[in-house]
Amino acid sequence: MILSPSLLSSNFGKFAEELAALEAAGVKWVHWDVMDGRFVPNITFGQPVIQALRPCSKLFFDVHLMIEEPERYVAEFKAAGADMLVIHAEATKHVQRVLAEIRRLGMQAGLAFNPATPLSMLKWVAADVDMVLLMSVNPGFGGQKFIPATYGKIREARRILMAQGFGAVKIQIDGGVCPENAKALVNAGADVLVSGSAFFKHPPYKARLAAFAAALD
Numbered sequence: 001m002i003l004s005p006s007l008l009s010s011n012f013g014k015f016a017e018e019l020a021a022l023e024a025a026g027v028k029w030v031h032w033d034v035m036d037g038r039f040v041p042n043i044t045f046g047q048p049v050i051q052a053l054r055p056c057s058k059l060f061f062d063v064h065l066m067i068e069e070p071e072r073y074v075a076e077f078k079a080a081g082a083d084m085l086v087i088h089a090e091a092t093k094h095v096q097r098v099l100a101e102i103r104r105l106g107m108q109a110g111l112a113f114n115p116a117t118p119l120s121m122l123k124w125v126a127a128d129v130d131m132v133l134l135m136s137v138n139p140g141f142g143g144q145k146f147i148p149a150t151y152g153k154i155r156e157a158r159r160i161l162m163a164q165g166f167g168a169v170k171i172q173i174d175g176g177v178c179p180e181n182a183k184a185l186v187n188a189g190a191d192v193l194v195s196g197s198a199f200f201k202h203p204p205y206k207a208r209l210a211a212f213a214a215a216l217d
């Protein structure tokens with residue numbers, strides 16, 4: 001299991017310090033929640049902020065775009081230093097084209113599904129993704145309640161990926177993840193867990209990372 005802490009719940013005035021603290025704690029991935037005020041009601045930060053922080057960190061930058069028409073900014077997020085770029089299935093009319101462009105530019109490509117969005121398109125883009133992000137809350141805000149239907153959706157995503165011969169594609173869960181549900185999520189087939197409030201509100205980070213790992217035993 002990979003834990004990808006979401007900076008949405010960190011101190012926005014101290015990103016450089018937060019990144020250093022995550023790295024010192026032994027975290028490998030960091031999750032950037034980019035929101036445009038249109039795809040979701042909230043606004044956070046964009047590619048200039050990520051670009052400014054890139055020299056401060058060796059962490060794997062897992063960038064979750066909650067923006068309309070993400071195709072407009074793929075090259076800019078590459079230039080900003082994203083390692084994984086995740087777009088929403090609901091945010092573009094040309095999902096396969098955008099995923100292919102993300103890979104062509106040398107990033108890993110992720111596809112996110114809101115809680116009510118069916119996985120029917122996944123079969124047709126299984127060859128084009130490195131990761132599937134299943135939202136376990138409606139995107140826009142941290143600290144929301146986990147939606148239990150997610151467990152069945154993880155199993156369905158894993159079944160579709162296996163059937164297409166892409167069993168190595170990662171499944172990421174985002175929203176309401178905590179040590180209490182981590183084991184059930186991994187057992188259902190999750191590889192990457194995003195955690196915002198349940199991680200950052202419980203320092204020190206090294207102990208919190210250990211708590212997530214211990215929850216899997």
Ligand code: DX5
Pocket residue numbers: 006008009031033064137138139140141142143144174175176177194195196197198
């Ligand atoms: C929600 C974001 C999540 C969020 C998770 O729109 O995509 O990454 O930060 O926060 P928690 O873990 O608090 O639900």
Ligand code: ZN
Pocket residue numbers: 006031032033064174194
């Ligand atoms: Zn996210």
